[in-house]
Amino acid sequence: MRVNREVCVGCGACVNLCPRLAIRFIDNRSYIDELSCIECGTCRAACGVDAIYSDCRFPAMVLFNFVSNPFGEPESVPEEMNLPEK
Numbered sequence: 020m021r022v023n024r025e026v027c028v029g030c031g032a033c034v035n036l037c038p039r040l041a042i043r044f045i046d047n048r049s050y051i052d053e054l055s056c057i058e059c060g061t062c063r064a065a066c067g068v069d070a071i072y073s074d075c076r077f078p079a080m081v082l083f084n085f086v087s088n089p090f091g092e093p094e095s096v097p098e099e100m101n102l103p104e105k
């Protein structure tokens with residue numbers, strides 16, 4: 020998750036809810052450490068002004084590992100992964 024710091028009003032509601040302690044307060048606005056975040060969505064649900072949004076790059080990383088597999092082609096690729104043409 021990420022915080023739109025233009026929208027965040029600094030209420031602090033999200034900070035103590037994070038099970039990964041990934042949210043900190045910097046300059047009176049919350050900040051999410053994306054390396055600690057597990058995208059559980061708790062903070063997003065708690066934010067009253069919709070300042071928190073998902074920017075999960077996990078699917079992109081899976082896709083990257085898929086196409087760079089040194090052990091050969093995968094047998095089948097899910098259509099939704101939308102692999103680029105080789």
Ligand code: SF4
Nearest residue numbers: 037056057059060062
């Ligand atoms: S999505 Fe979950 S783990 Fe990530 S910052 Fe929000 S509460 Fe923490």
Ligand code: SF4
Nearest residue numbers: 027028030031033066
């Ligand atoms: S709940 Fe929303 S407005 Fe409040 S500190 Fe967190 S991100 Fe900012």
